[in-house]
Amino acid sequence: MGMGSGYFVTGTDTGVGKTRVSCALLHAFAAAGKTVAGMKPIAAGSENGTWPDVELLAAASSVSVGREHINPYALVPPIAPHIAADRAGVEIDLEVIHQAHLELRKKADIVIVEGAGGFLVPLNDHEDSAALVQALGLPVLLVVGMRLGCINHALLTAHAVRAAQVPLAGWVANRIDPEMAVFEENVLALERRLDCPLLGILPYDQSHDARDLSPLLDIARIRMGS
Numbered sequence: 732m733g734m735g736s737g738y739f740v741t742g743t744d745t746g747v748g749k750t751r752v753s754c755a756l757l758h759a760f761a762a763a764g765k766t767v768a769g770m771k772p773i774a775a776g777s778e779n780g781t782w783p784d785v786e787l788l789a790a791a792s793s794v795s796v797g798r799e800h801i802n803p804y805a806l807v808p809p810i811a812p813h814i815a816a817d818r819a820g821v822e823i824d825l826e827v828i829h830q831a832h833l834e835l836r837k838k839a840d841i842v843i844v845e846g847a848g849g850f851l852v853p854l855n856d857h858e859d860s861a862a863l864v865q866a867l868g869l870p871v872l873l874v875v876g877m878r879l880g881c882i883n884h885a886l887l888t889a890h891a892v893r894a895a896q897v898p899l900a901g902w903v904a905n906r907i908d909p910e911m912a913v914f915e916e917n918v919l920a921l922e923r924r925l926d927c928p929l930l931g932i933l934p935y936d937q938s939h940d941a942r943d944l945s946p947l948l949d950i951a952r953i954r955m956g957s
Protein backbone atom coordinates (compact mmCIF):
# COMPACT_ATOMS: atom_id res chain seq x y z
CA MET A 732 0.00 0.00 0.00
CA GLY A 733 1.31 3.45 -0.87
CA MET A 734 -0.34 6.50 0.57
CA GLY A 735 -2.27 5.29 3.56
CA SER A 736 -5.41 6.41 5.22
CA GLY A 737 -6.54 6.89 8.76
CA TYR A 738 -8.83 8.50 11.25
CA PHE A 739 -9.04 11.39 13.66
CA VAL A 740 -10.07 10.31 17.15
CA THR A 741 -12.06 12.85 19.09
CA GLY A 742 -13.92 12.50 22.37
CA THR A 743 -16.82 13.85 24.35
CA ASP A 744 -14.31 15.53 26.68
CA THR A 745 -10.76 15.34 27.88
CA GLY A 746 -9.99 12.21 29.92
CA VAL A 747 -12.66 10.05 28.27
CA GLY A 748 -10.39 7.41 26.71
CA LYS A 749 -9.19 8.88 23.41
CA THR A 750 -5.64 7.63 23.97
CA ARG A 751 -6.83 4.23 25.14
CA VAL A 752 -9.11 3.80 22.11
CA SER A 753 -6.48 5.19 19.69
CA CYS A 754 -3.96 2.63 20.94
CA ALA A 755 -6.52 -0.19 20.74
CA LEU A 756 -7.34 0.87 17.16
CA LEU A 757 -3.64 0.81 16.24
CA HIS A 758 -3.40 -2.76 17.57
CA ALA A 759 -6.61 -3.74 15.76
CA PHE A 760 -5.37 -2.45 12.39
CA ALA A 761 -1.95 -4.04 12.99
CA ALA A 762 -3.68 -7.38 13.72
CA ALA A 763 -5.46 -6.93 10.35
CA GLY A 764 -2.06 -6.76 8.66
CA LYS A 765 -1.65 -3.00 8.32
CA THR A 766 1.38 -0.95 9.24
CA VAL A 767 0.23 1.63 11.77
CA ALA A 768 1.35 4.93 13.28
CA GLY A 769 -0.19 7.02 16.03
CA MET A 770 -0.05 10.80 16.03
CA LYS A 771 -0.74 13.35 18.74
CA PRO A 772 -0.30 16.67 16.94
CA ILE A 773 -0.79 18.76 20.08
CA ALA A 774 0.01 17.40 23.52
CA ALA A 775 -0.46 19.67 26.54
CA GLY A 776 0.68 18.37 29.91
CA SER A 777 4.16 16.97 30.43
CA GLU A 778 5.02 14.42 33.11
CA ASN A 779 8.75 14.47 33.91
CA GLY A 780 9.61 15.77 30.47
CA THR A 781 7.52 13.23 28.59
CA TRP A 782 4.01 13.37 27.20
CA PRO A 783 2.15 10.20 28.18
CA ASP A 784 -0.17 10.19 25.14
CA VAL A 785 2.80 10.47 22.78
CA GLU A 786 4.61 7.62 24.54
CA LEU A 787 1.56 5.36 24.47
CA LEU A 788 0.78 6.07 20.81
CA ALA A 789 4.43 5.55 19.82
CA ALA A 790 4.48 2.23 21.72
CA ALA A 791 1.34 1.07 19.90
CA SER A 792 2.77 2.00 16.48
CA SER A 793 4.40 -0.60 14.23
CA VAL A 794 6.67 1.77 12.30
CA SER A 795 9.23 4.10 13.80
CA VAL A 796 8.74 7.78 13.15
CA GLY A 797 10.49 10.83 14.60
CA ARG A 798 8.88 12.46 17.60
CA GLU A 799 8.75 15.75 15.71
CA HIS A 800 6.31 14.12 13.30
CA ILE A 801 4.32 12.16 15.89
CA ASN A 802 3.99 15.25 18.07
CA PRO A 803 4.86 18.57 16.43
CA TYR A 804 3.54 20.56 19.41
CA ALA A 805 4.61 19.43 22.90
CA LEU A 806 3.37 21.93 25.45
CA VAL A 807 4.35 21.65 29.09
CA PRO A 808 1.39 22.86 31.21
CA PRO A 809 -1.79 20.74 31.33
CA ILE A 810 -4.00 23.61 30.17
CA ALA A 811 -6.03 24.54 27.08
CA PRO A 812 -3.71 24.14 24.05
CA HIS A 813 -4.04 27.63 22.60
CA ILE A 814 -3.25 29.15 25.99
CA ALA A 815 -0.33 26.76 26.57
CA ALA A 816 1.01 27.61 23.11
CA ASP A 817 0.57 31.33 23.72
CA ARG A 818 2.49 31.09 27.01
CA ALA A 819 5.29 29.24 25.21
CA GLY A 820 5.39 31.97 22.56
CA VAL A 821 4.26 29.50 19.89
CA GLU A 822 1.37 29.72 17.46
CA ILE A 823 -0.05 26.34 16.46
CA ASP A 824 0.13 26.16 12.66
CA LEU A 825 -2.13 23.62 10.93
CA GLU A 826 0.23 23.47 7.95
CA VAL A 827 3.04 22.22 10.24
CA ILE A 828 0.72 19.47 11.46
CA HIS A 829 -0.37 18.68 7.91
CA GLN A 830 3.26 18.21 6.80
CA ALA A 831 4.04 15.98 9.81
CA HIS A 832 0.92 13.94 9.03
CA LEU A 833 2.11 13.45 5.43
CA GLU A 834 5.41 12.04 6.79
CA LEU A 835 3.50 9.50 8.87
CA ARG A 836 1.27 8.58 5.96
CA LYS A 837 4.36 7.80 3.87
CA LYS A 838 5.42 5.24 6.46
CA ALA A 839 2.20 3.63 7.64
CA ASP A 840 -0.93 2.26 5.96
CA ILE A 841 -3.07 3.61 8.78
CA VAL A 842 -2.40 6.76 10.81
CA ILE A 843 -4.53 7.33 13.88
CA VAL A 844 -4.54 10.98 14.94
CA GLU A 845 -5.60 11.73 18.50
CA GLY A 846 -7.11 15.16 19.03
CA ALA A 847 -6.47 17.40 22.03
CA GLY A 848 -9.50 17.63 24.31
CA GLY A 849 -12.86 17.76 22.54
CA PHE A 850 -13.82 18.63 18.99
CA LEU A 851 -14.20 22.41 19.33
CA VAL A 852 -11.07 23.04 21.37
CA PRO A 853 -9.38 26.19 20.03
CA LEU A 854 -5.86 25.72 18.65
CA ASN A 855 -5.02 29.36 18.02
CA ASP A 856 -6.87 32.68 17.74
CA HIS A 857 -8.79 31.69 14.63
CA GLU A 858 -8.77 27.89 14.30
CA ASP A 859 -10.04 24.92 16.30
CA SER A 860 -9.62 21.17 16.07
CA ALA A 861 -12.52 21.02 13.59
CA ALA A 862 -10.33 23.10 11.26
CA LEU A 863 -7.48 20.65 11.89
CA VAL A 864 -9.66 17.70 10.90
CA GLN A 865 -10.70 19.54 7.73
CA ALA A 866 -7.06 20.33 6.93
CA LEU A 867 -6.05 16.67 7.38
CA GLY A 868 -9.08 15.43 5.42
CA LEU A 869 -9.77 12.61 7.86
CA PRO A 870 -13.00 10.93 8.92
CA VAL A 871 -13.71 11.19 12.64
CA LEU A 872 -14.15 8.43 15.21
CA LEU A 873 -15.88 9.54 18.41
CA VAL A 874 -15.00 8.15 21.84
CA VAL A 875 -17.89 8.54 24.24
CA GLY A 876 -16.78 8.44 27.87
CA MET A 877 -19.79 6.64 29.32
CA ARG A 878 -20.99 8.57 32.37
CA LEU A 879 -24.02 10.60 33.31
CA GLY A 880 -24.27 13.51 30.86
CA CYS A 881 -22.54 11.70 28.01
CA ILE A 882 -25.60 11.54 25.76
CA ASN A 883 -25.73 15.30 25.50
CA HIS A 884 -21.94 15.58 25.03
CA ALA A 885 -21.96 12.88 22.37
CA LEU A 886 -24.83 14.43 20.42
CA LEU A 887 -23.28 17.90 20.65
CA THR A 888 -20.00 16.50 19.32
CA ALA A 889 -21.68 14.63 16.47
CA HIS A 890 -23.56 17.82 15.62
CA ALA A 891 -20.31 19.80 15.50
CA VAL A 892 -18.59 17.14 13.38
CA ARG A 893 -21.41 17.22 10.86
CA ALA A 894 -21.53 21.03 10.92
CA ALA A 895 -17.85 20.93 9.93
CA GLN A 896 -18.88 18.69 7.00
CA VAL A 897 -16.52 15.99 8.17
CA PRO A 898 -17.59 12.31 8.00
CA LEU A 899 -18.41 10.63 11.31
CA ALA A 900 -17.20 7.09 10.60
CA GLY A 901 -17.99 5.44 13.92
CA TRP A 902 -18.06 5.67 17.70
CA VAL A 903 -16.83 3.72 20.71
CA ALA A 904 -18.57 3.43 24.09
CA ASN A 905 -15.85 3.57 26.76
CA ARG A 906 -17.01 2.76 30.27
CA ILE A 907 -15.13 5.25 32.43
CA ASP A 908 -17.62 5.22 35.30
CA PRO A 909 -18.08 1.70 36.69
CA GLU A 910 -21.06 2.95 38.74
CA MET A 911 -22.97 4.40 35.82
CA ALA A 912 -26.65 3.51 36.11
CA VAL A 913 -28.61 2.10 33.15
CA PHE A 914 -25.44 1.69 31.10
CA GLU A 915 -26.97 -0.47 28.34
CA GLU A 916 -29.90 1.92 27.91
CA ASN A 917 -27.45 4.78 27.46
CA VAL A 918 -25.52 2.85 24.79
CA LEU A 919 -28.80 2.05 23.03
CA ALA A 920 -29.95 5.67 23.20
CA LEU A 921 -26.70 6.72 21.52
CA GLU A 922 -26.84 3.95 18.92
CA ARG A 923 -30.26 5.20 17.90
CA ARG A 924 -29.23 8.83 17.69
CA LEU A 925 -25.59 9.03 16.58
CA ASP A 926 -26.32 7.66 13.09
CA CYS A 927 -22.90 6.05 12.71
CA PRO A 928 -21.63 2.53 13.53
CA LEU A 929 -20.80 1.49 17.10
CA LEU A 930 -17.35 -0.13 16.81
CA GLY A 931 -17.39 -1.60 20.28
CA ILE A 932 -17.93 -1.24 24.01
CA LEU A 933 -14.86 -1.09 26.25
CA PRO A 934 -15.47 -2.19 29.85
CA TYR A 935 -14.24 -0.35 32.91
CA ASP A 936 -10.75 -1.78 33.38
CA GLN A 937 -7.99 -0.14 35.36
CA SER A 938 -5.32 -2.68 34.44
CA HIS A 939 -5.49 -1.96 30.76
CA ASP A 940 -3.36 -3.14 27.92
CA ALA A 941 -4.51 -1.63 24.63
CA ARG A 942 -3.55 -4.83 22.85
CA ASP A 943 -6.04 -6.82 24.96
CA LEU A 944 -8.78 -4.29 24.21
CA SER A 945 -8.31 -4.28 20.44
CA PRO A 946 -10.46 -7.43 19.81
CA LEU A 947 -13.36 -5.49 21.35
CA LEU A 948 -13.24 -2.96 18.52
CA ASP A 949 -14.67 -4.11 15.19
CA ILE A 950 -12.76 -2.02 12.64
CA ALA A 951 -14.69 -3.72 9.82
CA ARG A 952 -17.72 -1.73 10.94
CA ILE A 953 -16.08 1.62 10.29
CA ARG A 954 -18.22 3.48 7.81
CA MET A 955 -16.38 3.62 4.51
CA GLY A 956 -16.57 6.25 1.85
CA SER A 957 -18.40 8.55 4.18
Ligand SMILES: Nc1ncnc2c1ncn2[C@@H]1O[C@H](COP(=O)(O)OP(=O)(O)O)[C@@H](O)[C@H]1O
Nearest residue numbers: 742745746747748749750751906934935936937
Ligand atom coordinates in the same frame (compact mmCIF):
# COMPACT_ATOMS: atom_id res chain seq x y z
N1 LIG B 1 -12.49 1.89 30.19
C1 LIG B 1 -11.71 2.42 31.14
N2 LIG B 1 -11.65 1.85 32.37
C2 LIG B 1 -10.85 2.37 33.32
N3 LIG B 1 -10.06 3.43 33.16
C3 LIG B 1 -10.07 4.04 31.95
C4 LIG B 1 -10.90 3.57 30.89
N4 LIG B 1 -10.68 4.38 29.81
C5 LIG B 1 -9.77 5.28 30.19
N5 LIG B 1 -9.40 5.10 31.47
C6 LIG B 1 -8.41 5.88 32.22
O1 LIG B 1 -8.84 7.23 32.23
C7 LIG B 1 -7.74 8.10 32.00
C8 LIG B 1 -8.01 8.91 30.73
O2 LIG B 1 -7.97 8.03 29.60
P1 LIG B 1 -7.26 8.52 28.26
O3 LIG B 1 -7.32 7.41 27.27
O4 LIG B 1 -5.91 9.07 28.57
O5 LIG B 1 -8.27 9.70 27.87
P2 LIG B 1 -8.06 10.96 26.88
O6 LIG B 1 -7.02 10.55 25.88
O7 LIG B 1 -9.42 11.18 26.28
O8 LIG B 1 -7.64 12.11 27.73
C9 LIG B 1 -6.50 7.22 31.89
O9 LIG B 1 -5.89 7.15 33.16
C10 LIG B 1 -7.06 5.89 31.48
O10 LIG B 1 -6.24 4.80 31.88
Ligand SMILES: [Mg+2]
Nearest residue numbers: 749750784845
Ligand atom coordinates in the same frame (compact mmCIF):
# COMPACT_ATOMS: atom_id res chain seq x y z
MG1 LIG C 1 -5.21 11.42 25.41
